[in-house]
Amino acid sequence: MFRPLIMSCAVLFASTPSTLFAEIYSGPNDTSHAIDGGIAADDERFVGWADVIDSTRTMFGPRGSTSINQTGGFNSLGDLDATEIAAGVSPGYLTVQFATGISNGAGHDFAVFENGFLFGKNAAGTPGLFAEFAYVDVSTNGTDFARFPSVSLNTGPLPGGFGNNFSPFDVTNVYNLAGKHAAGFGTPFDLDDLSTDPLVSGGLLDLNNIQYVRLFDIPGDGSFTDSRGNPIIDNWMTSGSGGFDFRLGEGLGVGVLNITAVPEPGGLVMLGLAGCVLSLRRTRRRTGVTRTRGKK
Incomplete structure (x- = not known):
């Protein structure tokens, strides 16, 4: 089957049937893929990292962490059993903030890290992954969040596992879900994917x-x-640290590739003074007020 290597996100999400695009995304440790190659934690392109977990916008689910770890330890979002899912219990979620914001620059803008590990292989020989996925949402004001469109085309785990709660998954069928790359490799996200979002x-x-x-x-x-209504399959239910696992810190949690430009405090003062001088000059020109040396 023909598998195009490069195509726009608009084509990816608009085309049917979904099986046409199976196995075109990056593997769990692939850093050179044209669409969504993982980014190593020590990549020099990172210019910043999430520096705090927002406790007011974080809620761990059943079998998750009982308190927030802000110092590099694991924060497990928790997992839901079938009864909890049927009852509409909310999955766990976690929100991070940054010293400066993330900007929509050229290419991918940030990357999310998890602790999945290589396990098994797909038919093409690409490593599988012990995967625990999460949706990724972003916000400017902390109230209104937009969710990245995603693709998940797996109907089950790869062979060689031990049931759906400890098996490898083929992440070449997965796009724009956090947790699709192995530990040490961040899953990249491009804010251009949200350019048509109503928010x-x-x-x-x-x-x-x-x-x-x-x-x-x-x-x-x-x-x-x-985003297209396909069921998302990963290791479920997971024991121990249930659900998506997150660690805050440089080389871990969320790395920033394009940072919002914020002037230094001194720069802000200079900008203000420059604005005042420019305004004064314009006022004098409008009113005809000038100063001539040697005249009273």
């Missing part, structure tokens, strides 16, 4: 001033879907 056109989301990134756990039994 952007409504003025509630500024893609050049993203201050919050929210990770929303996906219980992987298929009850939760991608």
Whole structure:
């Protein structure tokens, strides 16, 4: 089957049937893929990192962490069992903030890290991944969040696992979900994917001033879907640290590739003084007020 290597996101999400695009995305440790290659934690392109977990915008689900770890330890979002899913219990979620915002620059703008590990292979020989996925949402004001469109075309795990709660998954079928790359490799996200979101056109989301990134756990039994209605399958239920796992810190959590330009405090003062001088000059020109040396 022909598998195009490069295509626009608009084509990816508009085309049918979905099986046409199976296995075209990056593998769990592929850094050179044209669409969504992972980014190593020590990549020099990172210019900043999430520096705090927002406790007011974080809620761990059942079997998740009981308190927030801000010092590099794991924060597990938790997992839901079938009864909880049927009852409409909310999955766990976690929101991070930044010293400066994320901007919509050229290419990918930030990357999210998880602790999945290589396990098994698909038919093409690409490594599988012990995967725990999460949706990725962003916000400017901390109230209105837009969710990245996603693709998940797996109908089950790869062979060689031990049931749906400990098996490898083929992440070449997965796009724009956090957790699709192995530990040490961040999953990249491009804010251009949200350019047509209603929050952007409504003025509630500024893609050049993203201050919050929210990770929303996906219980992987298929009850939760991608942007096209496909069921999302991952390791479910997971024991121990249930659900998506997140660690805050440089080389871990969320790395920034394009940062919102914020002038230094001294720069702000100089900009203000320059504005005052320019305003004064314009006023004098309008009123005809001038000063001539040697005359009274």
